[in-house]
Every structure is written in C-alpha cells, then in structure tokens.
Amino acid sequence: MDLTVIGYWGAYPDKNEATSGYLLEHKGSKILLDCGSGVLSKLQNYTTLEELDAVVITHLHADHMADVYSLEFATLISMQLGRRLKPLEVYVYYKDSNRLDFSYPQYVNVHQVTPQSVVTIGELTLEFSENIHEVPCCAVKVTSGEGKSLVYSGDTGYCQKIIDFSWGVDVLVLESSFYSWQKELNQGHLTAGEAGQIAAIAQPGRLILTHLPHYGDHQQLVLEASVHYNGEIQLAYCGMRLTI
Numbered sequence: 001m002d003l004t005v006i007g008y009w010g011a012y013p014d015k016n017e018a019t020s021g022y023l024l025e026h027k028g029s030k031i032l033l034d035c036g037s038g039v040l041s042k043l044q045n046y047t048t049l050e051e052l053d054a055v056v057i058t059h060l061h062a063d064h065m066a067d068v069y070s071l072e073f074a075t076l077i078s079m080q081l082g083r084r085l086k087p088l089e090v091y092v093y094y095k096d097s098n099r100l101d102f103s104y105p106q107y108v109n110v111h112q113v114t115p116q117s118v119v120t121i122g123e124l125t126l127e128f129s130e131n132i133h134e135v136p137c138c139a140v141k142v143t144s145g146e147g148k149s150l151v152y153s154g155d156t157g158y159c160q161k162i163i164d165f166s167w168g169v170d171v172l173v174l175e176s177s178f179y180s181w182q183k184e185l186n187q188g189h190l191t192a193g194e195a196g197q198i199a200a201i202a203q204p205g206r207l208i209l210t211h212l213p214h215y216g217d218h219q220q221l222v223l224e225a226s227v228h229y230n231g232e233i234q235l236a237y238c239g240m241r242l243t244i
C-alpha cells in the first residue's frame with residue numbers, strides 16, 4: 001500500500017499547508033485518514049476527490065475533520081454531474097451525541113466505529129483502538145492483503161493501548177505534539193520523548209512523527225524520540241510518500 005502525507009500540522013495549518021490528512025492507496029482503493037483544515041485543497045495534488053472511497057475520522061476536532069464538510073459538498077456535486085457513482089463512506093469514532101452533522105446525508109454513508117469494529121475496504125482491513133484524548137479518539141491500523149501494516153495514532157496521550165496496538169507494524173505514524181520540556185502541558189498528546197518510548201516498545205519498522213507544533217526546531221523532536229528509539233525516525237511533511 002502507498003501512503004501520502006497530505007497534512008501534518010497540529011491545531012491549524014501553517015501557510016499553504018494542512019493539518020491532519022493521510023492518503024492510503026492500494027490496488028485501486030483510496031482511503032483518507034483524517035480530513036483536517038487545509039486537507040481538501042492539498043489532497044487534489046495527489047488524487048481526484050471522486051476517486052476517494054472512504055474517509056476515516058479519528059475524532060471530532062477541527063484539525064482532524066474540518067474539511068470533511070467541504071468533501072461532502074464535493075461529493076454531492078460530483079454525483080450530480082455523474083462523475084461519481086456512489087456516496088462517500090465516512091467512518092468516524094465518536095460516542096453518544098458527539099457526532100458529525102452532514103447537510104446532505106444521502107451523499108455520505110456515515111458509520112460509527114468502535115474498538116470492536118473491523119472494516120474492509122477493497123483488500124485493506126481497518127481496525128481501531130481507543131486513545132487518551134480530550135474527546136473520544138481512536139488510532140487506526142490498516143493491514144493489506146499481503147500482511148503489510150500501518151498504524152496512524154490520531155491524537156493520544158501515552159497509554160498501553162497505543163503500544164499494544166502498534167506492536168510490530170511496518171510503519172507507525174505517531175503524533176508528537178510537544179517537545180519534552182512541555183511534558184506536563186496536556187495529557188491528551190505525546191511529547192517526542194514519549195513517542196520514542198512507545199516506538200521503543202512497539203518496535204515498528206519505521207517511525208514517522210506527525211501532528212507537529214508551530215514552534216521550535218522539529219529536528220529537536222527527532223533527537224528527543226531517538227533517546228529512546230534507535231530505529232529509523234522521520235518527520236512527516238506534505239507530499240511525503242512511502243510504499244509499505
């Protein structure tokens with residue numbers, strides 16, 4: 001499967017950039033993991049919107065889902081023009097009344113996912129794990145028919161679940177919202193040091209740090225993660241592409 005990073009900023013998009021968005025492609029299937037602010041514009045450098053099969057929303061914070069409402073309108077228009085033949089499948093992690101509110105539900109099939117859900121899209125299998133965050137939030141594991149796997153963390157504080165869920169995956173795309181000196185700032189996010197600790201136990205083939213802060217030197221995040229994890233560490237960037 002092929003991964004393209006569409007956006008990697010936490011909180012809000014930097015100039016001409018995007019917040020969380022990751023395109024996965026495998027044998028004609030196209031899945032977008034998160035659809036934060038700025039993602040829809042950047043995404044069209046890599047695929048037409050009509051070709052998207054599904055979107056997974058890890059949680060209902062704007063930097064992970066703001067552009068899904070624009071994607072709903074794009075789906076509506078492309079179906080009315082006959083360029084798209086089927087509604088967009090939207091998989092979203094929420095609890096209780098905390099949910100997406102689409103204006104044209106006939107163009108989006110919304111599925112609530114839980115840690116028990118197993119979703120198949122083409123030859124890709126998706127599983128979910130609950131994180132520690134301010135609102136209900138999941139990590140997503142995608143496994144190809146060939147047995148290759150990726151975990152995208154969404155937003156999470158340090159917890160055993162993300163370690164267990166990520167164990168032995170080929171690629172771990174892990175949030176690293178803060179520098180280590182900010183450890184006490186917010187329990188719903190990781191410092192780079194904590195990201196490194198998770199990777200040191202989970203032992204992914206490759207670690208990609210994402211959901212990055214708008215200040216400081218991002219190379220410092222790599223250094224802080226590498227104190228704990230001695231495998232390959234990369235910073236996410238818009239347009240980063242990997243074949244897994």
Ligand SMILES: O=c1ccn([C@@H]2O[C@@H]3COP(=O)(O)O[C@H]3[C@H]2O)c(=O)[nH]1
Nearest residue numbers: 010011061062063064155177185186
């Ligand atoms: O004490 C705090 C709390 C939050 N934040 C940022 O605001 C963002 C809000 O959405 P998010 O939860 O996806 O990510 C959060 C962080 O990027 C921060 O920098 N410091």
